[in-house]
Amino acid sequence: MAQPWSSPARVAEPDEQISFEELALAARNHALPLEALRYDVTPIGLHYLLTHYDIPELDPAEFTVTIAGRVTRPVRLDLPALRARPRVTTRVTMECAGNGRALLNPRPVSQPWLTGAVGTAEWTGTPLAPVLREAGLADDAVEVVFAGADHGVERGVTQDYQRSLPVAEALRDEVLLAYEMNGVPLPPQHGAPLRLVVPGWYGMAHVKWLRQITVRDTPFDGYQNTSAYRLRQHPDEPGEPVTRMLPRALLQPPGYPDFMSRVRGLAAGPCRLTGRAWAGDAEVTGVEVSIDGGEHWTPAALEPSDAPAWVWRRWWYDWQATPGHYRLQARATDAAGRTQPVDQSWNRGGFTNNLVQRVEVMVTDATSPPAAAAAAPAPNPTG
């Protein structure tokens, strides 16, 4: 199995800028452009996208998914059979577990996300639990492994992408075998013709190009569960698994951008700051905003919602913008009492990093010339 083509996972040197390997990943995969926080449901092409290997080509007419392993009645389902089953559409905010990685110091060297590795889609499919129950879960079943058709090498391990869930998670009502996104058949890059959707979990659990479901009586020891997606301080410790999304708020940057620095320009006056907030299990109970770089925090208004925590909610804060240079921040708190940190929580993989976003804004008096270059903010990463 071991194919040692790529170097082991590593952490960048303190003064090391982005490498060409990281750039190649950033050019393939893409973030939600933050102005797209304006849409309740993210249009196709704007939702974040991470493809570990290549997008595989699967013929929908030939496609089947198998359910096997520790079940009494193994089954193989094609797309017409899946579509003939009960149909459910559910809205889910999905975030990459590595969101914010490139902002960490030191920086874990992998897909170099800033803050936009998120999106919200309407997924349509059939619930997984009845499929598993009909197949007849064995009494000793402990985990369910979901295997995709995407094939590659990662840190020396040749593999088809595979992730497991504990049986209790796989049996949650909300977990879907999804064949549509935003009302159309899944696009190739989002898992056509079938993917798993696990509301509340980071993106790595929502296996794309799903073609095999295997029930196990022992914990799965595959690469994506035991090597990748673990929270570690040192490379030789087993680490804790990455599971559900931590609370996060994102601010839709106000005004207009500078092409290169993405610093924002804004005319002085009233400005409604708005954005979205979500969490993995306990609902978001509040969002606070700081316009002074974190010195003071003020509660934002939060749109009422009956939806689960994993559906992002709109929030807003009315700001009377006066000329100057501002660093805007927003932070979410969930019902479990977790608040986004203002100082980073670091691990070697750069996972579950919900450090608060920072947005640099230059507010100009509409009646006078803009501020001089000397007053401009440094080109910090503002995601």
Next chain:
Amino acid sequence: MAQPWSSPARVAEPDEQISFEELALAARNHALPLEALRYDVTPIGLHYLLTHYDIPELDPAEFTVTIAGRVTRPVRLDLPALRARPRVTTRVTMECAGNGRALLNPRPVSQPWLTGAVGTAEWTGTPLAPVLREAGLADDAVEVVFAGADHGVERGVTQDYQRSLPVAEALRDEVLLAYEMNGVPLPPQHGAPLRLVVPGWYGMAHVKWLRQITVRDTPFDGYQNTSAYRLRQHPDEPGEPVTRMLPRALLQPPGYPDFMSRVRGLAAGPCRLTGRAWAGDAEVTGVEVSIDGGEHWTPAALEPSDAPAWVWRRWWYDWQATPGHYRLQARATDAAGRTQPVDQSWNRGGFTNNLVQRVEVMVTDATSPPAAAAAAPAPNPTG
């Protein structure tokens, strides 16, 4: 007008890696993942995308485009009026003028494209020429300016994105006012609800979020025509304008990737190498392939086509892959005798760079263990 927030355009130092500003652009904008060369028409979400500022939000119900300036009958058209006009669907391969920029040495600091800033779509809309003729072009008309709704600051200049075409180009039969892409209304990121499509030209001419068309009796001196998108060796020369696409071939990387390095793994045996080739005006007449890093070149088969040069054509080359490390390359030649260079053609903006692509492949004997790490190629950018 001058808002000096961003630094002037510059060229990276010889040992300077990718900056956070470049990364922020790479995270927002995205390339065609090269395996998507398999699709004749690029699915939405996989076509390359470059947004200079933010994606604007325009209400289709309120939207109008005006045609004014040096015309006898200025006109304002809404979407129903545009849709009531003759409807044309045309396939167009569109490439960013900056494609390949990050591979240049030294590297112009801007959107850091590798080789994937391209895509092919089916655009539906109404031809521009009859609209201009009905408006009554003045005898002294020389250029037509197309203004989008996207607003921002670029190298100190606050602007709505605007580009002009010479009148003769604007009157070409193929130029469209497009309101659909691949059979659906334009997605927000591709210019909803209306964009210009100028087949054969690099992407900067296909103005998105098009809301104003102005006929002029003098050449347009706007930023995107006179400052950006010029071919210059020195910052103080006027430079030549960027116009039509140069010929280019891209190879769909064979085998499977390494997650981090994107180096390819491939089992020894017969392998059909395939890809696409296109050009801006004179048709592609040949594609050659090298499997030895450019020492030898062999003609590839080129799919017959009656389509114009700006619709990519499939090509293929049957390779008998034996174990080893290869650097694959492909180069296109057009009917005007232009062949892609194997050495870079450099300019300060990093435009019209059609240097041949390189794809690193490790071919392994399927019956023996994979090559050791020491034999792996260096992590060069391979796009």
